[in-house]
Amino acid sequence: MQGYVIMIPQFELRRQYSSLKKELDDAVLSVMESGVFCLGDNVAKFEEEFARFVGAKHCVSVASGTDALILSLRASGVGSGDEVVTVANTASPTVMAVLAVSAVPVLVDCDEFYNIDVKKLENAITKKTKIIIPVHLYGQPCDMDRINTLAKKHGVKIVEDCAQAHGATYKGKHVGAANTGCFSFYPTKNLGAYGDGGAITTNDAAFAEKLKMLRAYGQKGTYDSKFFGYNSRLDEMQAAILRVKLKRLNGWVERRREIARLYNKNLQGVDVPREKEGGKHAYHLYVIAAKGRDALAEHLKKKGIGTKVHYPVPIHRQGAFSMIKGSYPRSEENATKILSLPMFPELTDEEVLRVCREVNAFVK
Ligand SMILES: Cc1ncc(COP(=O)(O)O)c(C=O)c1O
Structure with missing residues (x-):
């Protein structure tokens, strides 16, 4: 962003902090005064509260969304x-999580909603398939009825990647409520900590117990590791912060949806996101598709508007995943057209309309 002052960033947290400052400061200070920093009351209470929010029986918090996936696998x-x-x-x-457990990643192209294309999913399932990971990308729930049906038919389990979808629902149920759900609390997420964090939701008590041991050296309360484990704990400070923010999550998601409606109504000449039937999009990101995407981003930057691309390089084109062969034409094409416009609950209507005016002026 060199040379230009960004007045409307793609994402920012200072506005939220100033509105919650007293409560957040008090929460952090009380942890410091308590002298308990790992697996204390805040973590236990947050796990209860987040499980209730999602509508799952159990929640096991961990150190990041990536760890949530690794431990679930x-x-x-x-x-x-x-x-x-x-x-x-x-x-x-x-x-990465798939590679971390020495398994083989098999990719399926996306559909016009940027989610896994369920029409192509069955072809990717073989006798070796253990898990399907649908990703509720940008906050849009995947077509879970069809994915659940296919998983059942082939006897494979589902681990939902809900890292971008706190507050999204499918047929009235929160993502992560019916299967194993993996959430990230990276600061930019719909529910973000002041550092890294993650959680797994599940309805299976034995699975939750196993996850609790996996996050703590394979131990259960004693210095006796029963099996291989990690150190992957959400810390008390992050849990205390998340408890303050969780109370606002529904309101923030509604505001994100309001902003999305305002964009949809006022943008012209670009493809705006569409919501899938049965799903409630949580708009972690508001992603448009436009011809001349790079020039549009440059134009917006000059006008003081921040944008990002999620993601510029499809997985199979990244060096770390060079073992993945095949072609995924829609994902490849999307990578050249998509652009994430400013999206966070504290954006004002005036700012959204200004972004729309600048996009429309460029497209004309
Ligand atoms: C879709 C998706 N999955 C997993 C993750 C990993 O989460 P974390 O950054 O908390 O490890 C992220 C976060 O960037 C994500 O967007």
Whole structure:
């Protein structure tokens, strides 16, 4: 952004902090005064509150969304030689997690909603498939009825990547409520910590117990590791911050949806996001598709408007995933056209309208 002052950033947190300052400061200070920093009351209460929010029986917090995926795959018994099916246009950690447990990632192209193309999913399932990871990308829930049906038919489990979809629902149920759900609390997420964090939701008590041991060296309360484990804990300060913010999450998601409606109504000449039937989009990102995307981004930058591309390089084109062969034409084409416009609950209507005016002026 060199040379230009960005007045309307793609994302920013200072406005939110100033509106919650007293409550957040008090929450952090009370943790410091308590002298308990790992797996204390705040973590336990946050897990209860987040499980309730999602509508799942259990929540196990961990150190990041990536760890949520890795631990979920491990707890599901995924290992060397097993195949895990996911989508070609996701954030790299979805696929990194598969590599982290020595499994083989198998990709499926996306549909016109930027989610895994369920019409192509069945072809990707083989006898070696253990897990399907649907990614509710940008906050849009995947077509879970069809994915659940296919998973049942082939006897594979589902681990939902809900990292971008806190507050999104499918047929009235929150994402992550029906299967294993993996959430990220990276600061920019719909529910973000002041550092890294993540959580897994599940309705299976034994699975939750296994996850709790996996996040703490394979131990259960004693210095006796029963099996291989990690150190992957959400800390008390992040849990205390998340508890303050969780109370606002529904309101923030509604505001994101209001902003999306305002964009949809006022943008011209670009493809705006569409909501899938049965799904409630949580608009972690507001992603348009436009011809001349790079020139549009440059134009907006000159006008003081920040944008980003999620994501500029499809998974199979990234060096870390060079073992993945095949072509994923829609994901490849999207990578040249998509642009994330400013989206965060504190954006004002006036700012949204200004972004629309600048996009429309460029397109004309
Ligand atoms: C779709 C998706 N999956 C997984 C992750 C990983 O989350 P974290 O950054 O908390 O490890 C992210 C975060 O960037 C994400 O967007």
